Amino acid sequence: MMRTLMTQRFVVLFISLFMLSSPLHAAEVDLQQLVNDVHKQFASHNEGKNPDYIPALAAVDSDLFAISIVTADGKKYSAGDKDHSFSIQSIAKAFNLAALMNQQGDQVVVDKIGVNATGLPFSSIMAIELNEERSVNPLVNAGAIATVSLIKAKNAKQKWNIIESNLENFTGTDLKVQKNIYKSETDTNVKNQSIARLLSNYGRLYDDIEVSVDLYTRMCSVGVNTEELAIMGATYANAGINPMTKKEAVKAENVPKLLAVMATSGLYDDSGLWLYKVGLPAKSGVGGGIIAVMPGKYGIAAFSPPVDAAGNSVRAQLAIEEIAKRLKANVFQ
Numbered sequence: 001m002m003r004t005l006m007t008q009r010f011v012v013l014f015i016s017l018f019m020l021s022s023p024l025h026a027a028e029v030d031l032q033q034l035v036n037d038v039h040k041q042f043a044s045h046n047e048g049k050n051p052d053y054i055p056a057l058a059a060v061d062s063d064l065f066a067i068s069i070v071t072a073d074g075k076k077y078s079a080g081d082k083d084h085s086f087s088i089q090s091i092a093k094a095f096n097l098a099a100l101m102n103q104q105g106d107q108v109v110v111d112k113i114g115v116n117a118t119g120l121p122f123s124s125i126m127a128i129e130l131n132e133e134r135s136v137n138p139l140v141n142a143g144a145i146a147t148v149s150l151i152k153a154k155n156a157k158q159k160w161n162i163i164e165s166n167l168e169n170f171t172g173t174d175l176k177v178q179k180n181i182y183k184s185e186t187d188t189n190v191k192n193q194s195i196a197r198l199l200s201n202y203g204r205l206y207d208d209i210e211v212s213v214d215l216y217t218r219m220c221s222v223g224v225n226t227e228e229l230a231i232m233g234a235t236y237a238n239a240g241i242n243p244m245t246k247k248e249a250v251k252a253e254n255v256p257k258l259l260a261v262m263a264t265s266g267l268y269d270d271s272g273l274w275l276y277k278v279g280l281p282a283k284s285g286v287g288g289g290i291i292a293v294m295p296g297k298y299g300i301a302a303f304s305p306p307v308d309a310a311g312n313s314v315r316a317q318l319a320i321e322e323i324a325k326r327l328k329a330n331v332f333q
């Protein structure tokens, strides 16, 4: 009798400990409710403005709003316009960097691009001029164009295949370039061309100027929805293994470095403020998307087109901040 009681107690204790230690148990029960609640909470929030320096972005419906969470073991929770594809824009920078690291390791990023935050807007030319080593950052336009230029390939077509299939390894889905965005940005990207020329002048661009800017622009125009973005985030949360396809998208040893760059520069000149408030590595894009990563647990993505002065989606920031707060997800905690 005594023994059975002890065994029963042991079993109860064991199950409780398992439930406590498993973040996924809580996730299964609560995350759908959480994304629904947070979506409702910010559904009528309308601060910010669609960016118009890329004319096609100004034409996107400002009311679109979606939130997704994908756990490191592949459970998906979404609310709102989860099937709407929007241009990935700068979020691609944080994943194309992984393609470069997969090919050439991590030191090349320090030596040939730079990893410190510029503290300046994402298209700053001054950031290049101010720094004597012309060291920029892979998550601002200059460093992202340099990243594209560094990827080794036989020709532009092969380089595009590497860039596109790398992004597809992270989403586990087929991705398509949004042609209207690509055309609109190609017609207006004089500043990015200037950035590439300036980098080239300083020996910090490593391929043809036109090819590098074109492939960079095409990469920014790739369409994704929040669920795909959250899977990308979950792949970083899962040490580089895509939780849906179970395939390695990036070597586990590179993930902390990629997340470090996201933490210090993922939201441009507002990265410090974001990290202070939310405490999660994240990356935004002017298309209105943001992803955040809680290592070991989940990727969180949100989308809403109107952005603030730094180019970060207002509602996506609020939604992710609220989710992180409710989940007590903070890498410094």
Ligand code: GLN
Pocket (backbone or CB within 6 Å): 089, 090, 091, 122, 123, 141, 185, 192, 217, 220, 284, 285, 286, 287, 311
């Ligand atoms: N394609 C955009 C650009 O080059 C990306 C910027 C962004 O998302 N912040 O300006």
